[in-house]
Amino acid sequence: MTTAAVPRGGGREAITRAARESFAERGYHGSSIRDIAARAGLSLSALYHWHSGKQDLLAALIEESTEEYFRRCDEALRDAGDDPAARLGALVRATVEYRISRQVESTIAASEWRNLDPAHRERLDGMRAAATRLWADLVEDGVARGAFRCEHPGDARRAVVAACNAIAHWYEPDRGLAVPDLVDRYTAIALRVVDCR
Template structure:
């Protein structure tokens, strides 16, 4: 078991919870173990989080909010062209899934362990991010830039493909025959998934 150095308070607890949930899952993690990993007493942990459920909720909420922020910022810089906006969302999603692989995996695997009230609140954040994609694809279809017959299915396929990167991408290990050993660079990954996304929505060049 790795131990997070003392200090940092809430940040140390967040790192410790992330490690524990990733290694043992929500039900396999104890609040005592998380406190020990953070180098803090139980009373110090409870100062920040009253329960393990609160810890899980905070971890997923923070990672979801960061993803939404990255998407929003990417769209602000992308202009009005639907294809450019699609590229921006793909880039934001791929870069997020690569840089926050552990958080992405926890959110996907432990969402079912959120209590109903917490899940309902966080569902609203997820829905807001989904609307970014849906509005973008619908706009592209309406303007004749995208030719996909089933926009909702196309949107789900693009998002699912980008999200799945968190499950398999290992920059120091993964590469295909003929590629440079040492991994696929993030820029190359973004370029690939941009092409994939445009094909799924049937981008009309």
């Protein structure tokens, strides 16, 4: 009995990198599994060792980058203490830094979400809902404690999240806008939106 060769070192990472590049350049429908394998420097059989196909690759790319986002948010909130304004600033910072450092993945997730099959979409919708709940709980806690005085917490939360997420679409490092300055700017915007006194 013969067994298929298992890719050595960096096989999975090479596939992820190749899929990210191909989806960013050509979109989901314009990318072929053969092209992704070629970009990764692997055979099709080696690619199939890690992923069952292009749909699985797209879902894995979105899931892995979303898990990293949650890790960053958890770390930021853990260090922020209990003050609602500090916690909101920490979540804004984690989101802005993530959207800048993972621009390609952020753009792919936003533009290719519609191409996920129902099973993948249902599973990943849970991650999206968890992110929404993270922000909503933070804003609602600030309102309940009198730190935020916005009349419409849900709308305030949507406005802040949309602004932070949009950074992935327009940010260019060579514009001369340093990331810490952008974080400060968006934190100030967020605090005004929730009417932090």
